[in-house]
Amino acid sequence: MEYTFLGRTGLQVSRLCLGTMNFGPATEEKEAFRIMDAALDAGVNFFDTANVYGGEAHRGWTEEIIGRWFAQGGNRREKVVLATKVYGGMEEANDGPNHGRGLSLYKIRRHLEASLKRLQTDHIELYQMHHIERNATWDELWDAFQALVQQGTVDYIGSSNFAGWHLTLAQAKAKERHFLGLVTEQHKYSLFCREPELEVLPAAEYHGIGVIAWSPLAGGLLGGNALNADANSRTGKQAQAIEKHRPQLEQFSSLCKELGEGEANVALAWVLSHPAMTAPIIGPRTLKQFEDTLRAVEIKLDADTLAKLNEIFPGPGKPAPEAYAW
Template sequence: MEYTYLGRTGLRVSRLCLGTMNFGVDTDEKESFRIMDEALDAGITFFDTANIYGWGENSGTTETIIGKWFAQGGQRRERVVLATKVYEPICNPVDGPNDVKGLSLYKIRRHLEGSLRRLQTDHVELYKMHHIDRRTPWEELWEAFENIVRTGKADYIGSSNFAGWQLVKAQAAAKERKFMGITVEQHKYGLLNRIPELEVLPAARDLGIGVVAWSPLEGGLLGGRALKGNGSGRTERQQALIEKHRSQLERFSALCEKLGEKEANVALAWVLANPVLTAPIIGPRTIEQLRDSLRAVEISLDASVMAELDEIFPGPGGEAPEAYSW
């Protein structure tokens, strides 16, 4: 496994981040435990979760599974850089009218308490805003997060799904308060979604914010199986996406075959090749999927391969405004 710094911080994390969204949903507790054990043994120290995972009335299930895994001992908790998130409602009737999307100080405090209880820990290394809250002012947000950091309940604060200009506003407000602010942005990014190259990635680079890519395989579309089978079991939306990108996927599959590598690993290696990226998030449902993903950090894509990938999956043309102005 390779390691890098989390943005401008002094914290080192693995270059693959274990996403746990499937735990308790598509992956049962026993298999989830196996995946986390093997990931840790393979050197993956960066784990990502969210209080919403489990979904709906089952929100919090994933955090509960991780907490039970920590409780087994063996220095599991001490060896993991753990991230969880807050923003979505988690179907808790006690929250009453505040059981809505958002980032009020009240909600941040209450939801972190719930996350720590389920995770069976007294702190997380990284606490992320799962989405931008366009209503709550930064004075309130930073008041909440400063207290969390100073009381030791979280080491760093992160964001997810922020636009470039929102990162800038957040950091400007944090600087006024002499607070470190955002250390990492979790953003959807991959070969089939290169829009962040316009403004989010340049903003993060300039501000010293690390970027973690979620859905780098575009929901499995780049995983190599999209072109296989007769489509049974797929939703209409999934089948429509396959048809929309069929030509690209066929060219991509042929390139990967020429390289002797699996499609998913080439897609992950492409993300890893970007110096702004801290790590892609992998979300294995099975132990076999985890084992397959480990190969990605060993793949080095040369200039000719990167150029061919640019042809197959063209980006927005560079950074704004040059990408669309001239």
């Protein structure tokens, strides 16, 4: 496994981040345990989750599974750089009118306490805002997060789904307080989703914010099975998208065969090649899926291959404003 620094911090994390969103709804607990054990054995020390994971019927289910895995001992908790998120509604009756989506000092405090209980831990390495909050001021948000860091309950603060200007504003407000501010931005990024190259990735790179890519396989389209997907499979349900992108997928598959690599691993290697990237999130539903992705960090795409991928999956071309102006 390869490692890199988490943004501009001194903390090192694996270049693959284990995403746990499937744990519970799609992956039973025993299999989730096997995946997490295998991750540690492979050197993957970076785990990502969120308080809302588990589905509408069981918000927090995924955190509960991770907590029970930690409780087995064997220094599992000590070996993991744990990231979770806050913003979504937890269907908690005691939240009253604050039960829905959003952020406030009140909600951050309450939802962190609940996450810690579910995770059976006393601290979180990376606490992430799952979405931008448009009502609360940055003074309120940084008051909340700065207090958590000072208390030792949280080590670092991250964001997710922020625009480039959100990152810049957040950092400007943090600097006024002599606070580190954001160290990561979790963002949708893949060969099929290159819009972040316009604003988000340049802003993150400028501010030293490490990017964590979610959906790096475009919901399974780049996973290698899309062209032969069973109509009843998860990928098969994206039949309309598959047909729309079939020419690209066929060209991509042919290129991967020339390289002698699996489509998923080439797609992950491409994400890893961006200089702003800390790690893509891999979200395996089975142990085999996890094991198959480990090869991605070993693949180094040369300039010719990157150029071919750019032809198959054209991006915006340049960052803003050159992408749409002189």
